[in-house]
Amino acid sequence: MTDDRLWVEKYRPKSVSEILGNEEAKTTFINWLEKGKKRKKKAVLLYGPAGVGKTALVNAASNQFGFTIIEMNASDTRTEKAINKVGKPATSYVSLDSFSVETKGNILFLDEVDGVFGQQDRGGIGAIVKIVKESLVPVVMAANDTDLQKLKPLKKVCLLIRFHPVRIPLIITMLRKICLKENIEAEFEALERIACNSRGDMRSAINDLQSAAAGKETLRVQDTILLKFRNKDVGMYDLLKGVFSAESVGEAATLINQSNVDYDEFLLSVSDNLPFRYTDPIELAVACDIVSRADVFRGRVGTENWRLLKYFFNLLAEAVTVSPKSFKPFKFIFPPMRIMTLFWTKPKRAKLEAICAKIALKCHISRSTAKNDVIPFIKILIEKEKSTPIINWLKLESDEVEYLTNMKKL
Amino acid sequence: MMNIEKVMWVEKYRPRYLRDIVDLHHVVESLEAFLRNPNTMPHLLFAGIPGTGKTTAALCIARELFGEQWKSFTLELNASDERGINTVRDRVKDFSRYGRTGLGKAPFSLIILDESDQMTGPAQTALRRIMETSSRTSRFILICNYSSKIIEPIQSRCAIFRFSKLDKQAMVAHIQKIAEKENLVISGEVAEKIVEYSDGDLRHAINALQTAAAYGSGEIDDKTVSKVVGEASPKQVQLMLNKALNGHFIEARKMMYDLIGQYGFSGSEIVRQMQRELMKVSYLSDYEKAELTNIIGEYDYRLTQGANADVQLSALLAQFSRFSKSDRGKVVDG
Numbered sequence: 001m002t003d004d005r006l007w008v009e010k011y012r013p014k015s016v017s018e019i020l021g022n023e024e025a026k027t028t029f030i031n032w033l034e035k036g037k038k039r040k041k042k043a044v045l046l047y048g049p050a051g052v053g054k055t056a057l058v059n060a061a062s063n064q065f066g067f068t069i070i071e072m073n074a075s076d077t078r079t080e081k082a083i084n085k086v087g088k089p090a091t092s093y094v095s096l097d098s099f100s101v102e103t104k105g106n107i108l109f110l111d112e113v114d115g116v117f118g119q120q121d122r123g124g125i126g127a128i129v130k131i132v133k134e135s136l137v138p139v140v141m142a143a144n145d146t147d148l149q150k151l152k153p154l155k156k157v158c159l160l161i162r163f164h165p166v167r168i169p170l171i172i173t174m175l176r177k178i179c180l181k182e183n184i185e186a187e188f189e190a191l192e193r194i195a196c197n198s199r200g201d202m203r204s205a206i207n208d209l210q211s212a213a214a215g216k217e218t219l220r221v222q223d224t225i226l227l228k229f230r231n232k233d234v235g236m237y238d239l240l241k242g243v244f245s246a247e248s249v250g251e252a253a254t255l256i257n258q259s260n261v262d263y264d265e266f267l268l269s270v271s272d273n274l275p276f277r278y279t280d281p282i283e284l285a286v287a288c289d290i291v292s293r294a295d296v297f298r299g300r301v302g303t304e305n306w307r308l309l310k311y312f313f314n315l316l317a318e319a320v321t322v323s324p325k326s327f328k329p330f331k332f333i334f335p336p337m338r339i340m341t342l343f344w345t346k347p348k349r350a351k352l353e354a355i356c357a358k359i360a361l362k363c364h365i366s367r368s369t370a371k372n373d374v375i376p377f378i379k380i381l382i383e384k385e386k387s388t389p390i391i392n393w394l395k396l397e398s399d400e401v402e403y404l405t406n407m408k409k410l
Numbered sequence: 411m412m413n414i415e416k417v418m419w420v421e422k423y424r425p426r427y428l429r430d431i432v433d434l435h436h437v438v439e440s441l442e443a444f445l446r447n448p449n450t451m452p453h454l455l456f457a458g459i460p461g462t463g464k465t466t467a468a469l470c471i472a473r474e475l476f477g478e479q480w481k482s483f484t485l486e487l488n489a490s491d492e493r494g495i496n497t498v499r500d501r502v503k504d505f506s507r508y509g510r511t512g513l514g515k516a517p518f519s520l521i522i523l524d525e526s527d528q529m530t531g532p533a534q535t536a537l538r539r540i541m542e543t544s545s546r547t548s549r550f551i552l553i554c555n556y557s558s559k560i561i562e563p564i565q566s567r568c569a570i571f572r573f574s575k576l577d578k579q580a581m582v583a584h585i586q587k588i589a590e591k592e593n594l595v596i597s598g599e600v601a602e603k604i605v606e607y608s609d610g611d612l613r614h615a616i617n618a619l620q621t622a623a624a625y626g627s628g629e630i631d632d633k634t635v636s637k638v639v640g641e642a643s644p645k646q647v648q649l650m651l652n653k654a655l656n657g658h659f660i661e662a663r664k665m666m667y668d669l670i671g672q673y674g675f676s677g678s679e680i681v682r683q684m685q686r687e688l689m690k691v692s693y694l695s696d697y698e699k700a701e702l703t704n705i706i707g708e709y710d711y712r713l714t715q716g717a718n719a720d721v722q723l724s725a726l727l728a729q730f731s732r733f734s735k736s737d738r739g740k741v742v743d744g
Contacts, residue, residue, distance in 0.1 A: 264717070271721045274728075275660050284659065285732035292709065292725035295716040338720050341671035349674045357491075363420060364465045365613075366488040366525050372679070373460075376642035377617040384624035393417035408646075408672070 007210045008203055011178055013060045019053045020174055020202070021166035026057060028161050033061055033138070041159045043132040043139040045113070048163025051203030054142040058109055067138075071109045106137040113141045113154070132157045165200020168192075174202065175209050179219070186219040193224045236261050240269055240332050243320045244277055253317035263312070267291070267298060268336035270316055276330040283322050290319040351403050358394050379404050419620045420613050423588050428470045431463050432612065433580040437571050441467065445474050449517060453541060453550045455565065457557035458573025461611030467573075468522045468551045475520065483519045490525040495533035498523070499540055506544040519548050527554035534561045541567060575610040578602075584612065585619055595629040603632065607639050618642070646673075647683040651691065654730035662727045670720060677719025681710045681726070698733075705729050 013019045016026060025046070032044055046054040062069050110128065132139050132154075141158065172188075172195045179186045194212065198205035213219040239259045246252035256266070271291050278284040294315035301308045352371070359370040359378065381390055382404055391401055425431045428438050428445070444451040454471075456464040472480040485505040492498050502521060521544075529537065541550055541564070550568075554560055557570060582601045589596040596619075604622070608615035622630045622638045646669055653662035669675045685706050688699060709726040716722050 267721065268718065271718075271724050274724075275663070281657060281659070281728075281732045281734070285728045288725035288728035292712055292716070292722050295718050295721040296712050298717040299715050337667055338670075338718075341667045345671035348672050352672075352674060360488065360491065363418060364469065364486065364524070366490040366528075368490055368676075368679070369460070369525075371673070371675075372644075373611075373614060374617060376644070377621045380621045380638070380641055381624050384621075384626075389417045408668075 006207070007178060007182075008206045011174075011181075011206065013053070013056050015064050016057065016060050019056055019060060020170040022048075022053060022057075022163050025161045025163050028159075029057060030061060032159055032161075033065060033067075039138070041157065042135055043141065043158045044161055045141045045143060045154060045158040046161050046163060047143045049165055049201065050144055051198075051201035051205075052163045052166050053202060054163055055111060058107070058140050058142070062107055067105060067107045069107050069109050071111060108135065108137060108139045110139065110141045113143045126153070129153050129157060166202045167200070168195045171195040171198060171200070171202055171205045175205060178206065178209060179213070182213070183217070184213050184219055185217060186213065187221055189221045190219045190224050193221060197224075236265065236269060236334055237332060239266065240273060240334065243270075243317065244273065244332075245327055245329075246317075246321055247324045249314075249317050249321050252321050253314055256313045256317055263309075264298070265336060265339075267295060267312075267316065268338055269332075269334055270319060271295075272333045272337050273330075274319070276333070277320070278322065278326070280323075280326070283326070287319045287322045290315055290322070294319065348403075351400060352407075355394075355396065355400050355404065358396065362394055375404075379407060418617075419588060419592075420616045423591075423616065424466055425463075425470060426473060428467065428474065431467060431470065432584050433576045434463060434467075434573060437467065437573065440569075440571070441471060445471065448475055451549055453545075453552070453568040455552045455554070455557060455560065455568035455570045456573060457554050457560075457570065459555060459575060459610060461608070461613040461615075462573040462576055463612065464553045464573050465522075465524060467571075468524075468553060471551065472520050472522070480520075485519070485521045486524070487522065488524045490528040495529070495536045498529075498533070499536065502540050502544060502548075506547045518546075520551065521548050522551045522553065524553045525555075526552040527556055527559035531561060534564055538563050538567070576612055578605055578610075581605045581608075581610075581612055581615060585615055588616065588619060589623075589630070592623065593628065594623055597631075600630055600632055600635055603635050607635070644683060647680065648687045648690070650727075651684055651687050651730070654727045655691070655694075655734050657731045657734040659728055659731040662731070663724055666723050666727060667720065677713050677723055678710065680723060681706060681713065684726075702730065702733065705733075 016030060019026060025048075029044065029046070032039060032041075046057070048054060059069065061067075108131070113128065128141070141154070172191050175191045175194060176186070179191070190212070191209075194205055194208045198208065208224075209219075212223045216223070239255065239261055242255045243252045246255060259266075271288070274287050274291065275284055278287055294312050297308055297312040297315060301312060352375075353367065356367040356370040356375065359365070359374050360367045363370065363374065365374070378390070378394075382401060396404075428442055431438055454468075456467060458464055469480075472484040476483040485501065487498060487501060489498065492501070505521065506519065523537075526534075526537075538561070552560065552564070552568060557565065557572070582598065582605050585601045585604060586596060586598070589601070604615050604618050608618060618635070618638055619630070621642060622634045625634045625637065646665060650662050650665040650669070653659075653665065666680065669680055670677075685703065688694075688702055688706070691699070694702070706726065709722050709729075712725075713719055713722045
C-alpha cells in the first residue's frame with residue numbers, strides 16, 4: 001500500500017521531541033502547559049515566521065500530555081459572535097472526556113490570530129481578550145507577527161513565546177530522515193540547497209523536497225534548480241539579484257516566470273536599478289528602451305489581456321541581460337523610487353494642489369494652468385511685494401505662503 | 411468696503427463686457443447678435459490657444475445675459491479638474507434642477523465648461539446626452555484649445571467660434587493701457603518684449619507685467635523684464651535636460667522624480683516642457699535637435715500606450731544620456 005499523503009502531514013511530529021529547533025520556546029511552552037492551575041497567565045501567544053513549528057508544537061504537546069484541542073483558525077470568520085459561539089462553550093464547560101484518566105481537559109487553540117483585522121473581524125480582538133479572561137481552560141494562540149498594533153491588547157493577557165526560523169542544519173537533518181524513510185538517495189548539496197532556499201521554513205522545505213524528489217530514487221542538485229524561486233516568500237530582493245546576475249535571457253525569463261512578486265513593482269525596480277547595472281551609457285540606453293517597451297506591453301495588458309503578460313516578462317528578461325558579461329554585484333534600490341518619492345512628498349504636493357485650487361477658483365482657470373503658468377508669477381509677487389493684498393485676495397493661509405516662498409524654483 | 415479689490419491684474423482688468431475684449435472683432439459681433447435676442451442663442455463652442463479671451467468672452471456673455479447676479483445663473487466647471495464625467499453629470503443635473511432658471515433676462519441658465527477637450531471620448535458622449543436632456547433649461551459654452559478633440563456630435567450641436575492668436579499690436583496697446591492705469595512707465599519696445607515673450611497669450615503677458623512692476627521703481631525697463639522672464643520660466647526641466655545631455659543620467663532621473671513628486675507634474679507635461687526647452691539649448695545643432703525631437707516624440711507616444719510615466723521618462727532620459735556619449739561625439743568630431 002502506498003501512502004500518498006503530503007509529506008508534511010505524513011511526517012508531522014507526534015511528540016515534542018520530534019520537533020526540531022526552537023528548544024527554548026518548546027521548554028517555555030511545556031513548562032507553562034504542565035503548571036496547570038498554577039499558571040501566572042492563562043494564555044500563551046506563540047509567534048514567529050511561518051513553518052517553524054508553532055502549530056506542530058501545540059498539536060504534539062497536547063497529544064503527548066493528553067489535552068483535547070478545540071481549534072479555530074483564520075478560515076473561520078472572527079467576528080465577536082462567531083468567536084463566542086465556539087469559544088464560550090469550550091472555555092466554560094469541562095468536557096466529558098475529563099472524567100477519563102488520559103485527558104487533562106481542553107485547550108482552546110486560536111491559530112493565526114494576526115489574521116484578525118479588517119472590517120469583517122470587527123470586535124474580534126476584543127472577543128479574544130474577553131475569552132482569555134473568562135476562560136476556565138488554557139488558551140493557546142499562534143501568530144506570524146506580533147508587531148501589529150491590533151494585537152497590542154493581547155500582549156497584556158498573554159505569555160509571549162517567540163519562535164525563530166529553524167536552523168539550516170536541522171532542516172537538512174529532517175530532510176535526510178525523510179529521504180531515508182522514502183528510500184531516496186539524495187545528494188547532500190541538493191538537500192542543502194532546498195534547506196537554504198527555505199530560509200528556516202521547515203514546512204516549505206519538506207514541500208519542496210517532495211515536489212523535487214517524489215517518485216524518484218535519487219535526488220541530484222539539478223533537480224532542485226527549478227526550486228530556486230518556488231518559495232512564495234522569496235522577496236523582490238532575491239528576484240532582482242537572480243535576474244540581474246542571470247547569464248542568459250532564458251535564465252532570467254524562467255526566474256521571472258516562476259516568481260510570485262508583484263510585477264508592477266518588479267517593473268519599477270528593474271527600471272530603478274538599471275543605471276547601477278549598466279555603467280556604459282549605450283548599454284543603459286538599450287536596456288531602458290527595452291524596459292520602456294515592456295511598460296507599453298503592461299499598458300496593453302491592462303486589466304484583461306493577461307495573455308500578453310508573457311511578452312512583458314520576456315522583455316524585462318531581455319532588459320536585464322543586455323550584456324551578461326559586464327555584470328558586477330551592486331547594491332539594489334528597493335522599494336521603488338517612485339513609491340518612496342510619492343510617499344515623502346505627499347504633504348507637499350497636497351499643499352501645492354490646495355494653492356492651485358484657490359488660484360483656479362479666483363482666476364477662472366484650471367488647476368493645472370494655475371500650476372504651470374501662474375504659480376511662478378505669484379511666487380515672485382509674494383516675495384517682492386511685502387504687502388499682503390494678493391495673499392488676502394487668494395485667501396492663502398500662512399503655511400501656504402511659507403510653502404510658496406520656500407518652494408524650489410521650478 | 412463692499413467690493414474687495416481684485417488684486418491680480420488679470421482679474422482686475424478682465425473685460426466685463428464683450429465690447430471691451432481685445433482684438434477679435436468678428437467673434438464679438440456675432441456674439442452680440444445672439445445677445446440681442448437670447449432665445450436664439452445656441453450652445454457655443456470656443457476654440458483657440460490659451461490667453462486669447464475664451465473664458466473672458468464666456469464670462470462676459472454671462473454678465474450681459476443675467477446682469478450683476480450672473481453667478482447665480484451660471485455654473486462654471488473645469489473639465490480638467492473635475493474627476494470623470496459623473497461629477498460633471500451630477501453637478502450639471504443639480505444645477506439645471508435648482509438653478510434659478512428664467513429669472514434673468516434670458517430664459518435659460520448658463521453652463522460654462524472650460525478645457526472640455528480634456529474630456530475623454532466616452533465622457534464627451536455622455537456629455538452630449540446631458541446637453542440634450544438639459545437643453546430646455548440650460549445653454550452650454552464649451553471652451554477648448556483644439557476643436558478637433560471635441561467629438562463630431564457635440565460640434566454639430568454648437569456654434570463654433572475660433573479665437574485666433576491675438577494681434578501683436580493690439581496686445582501691446584492693451585499692456586500699455588494697463589500700465590498707464592497702474593501709473594507705470596513703460597516704453598513701446600519693452601511692452602513689445604513682454605508680448606513677444608508671452609507668445610500670443612494675453613494672460614501670460616499681464617501676469618508678467620504685474621510681476622515686473624513688483625520689482626520696483628515704477629518704471630519697467632528692459633532689464634526688469636528679462637529678469638522676470640528668467641525667474642518665472644521653469645528652470646527644473648531645463649536643468650534636468652542639461653544633466654541628461656551631459657551624461658548624468660542618475661541625477662537627471664532624480665530631478666524627474668522631483669518634478670513628479672514635489673510639483674505633481676504629469677508625464678506628458680514634463681515631455682511637453684522638455685521639447686520646448688530642447689529648442690533653446692545652444693550647444694546642439696539643428697540636426698541634433700531634430701534627432702532628439704524624434705526620440706521625444708517616440709517616448710511621448712509610448713507614454714500614452716504604457717502604464718508608468720516614470721518608466722518611460724527614465725528611458726527617455728537614458729536615450730539623452732547616450733546621445734551625449736555617442737552620436738553627438740560623432741557629429742561634432744566628424
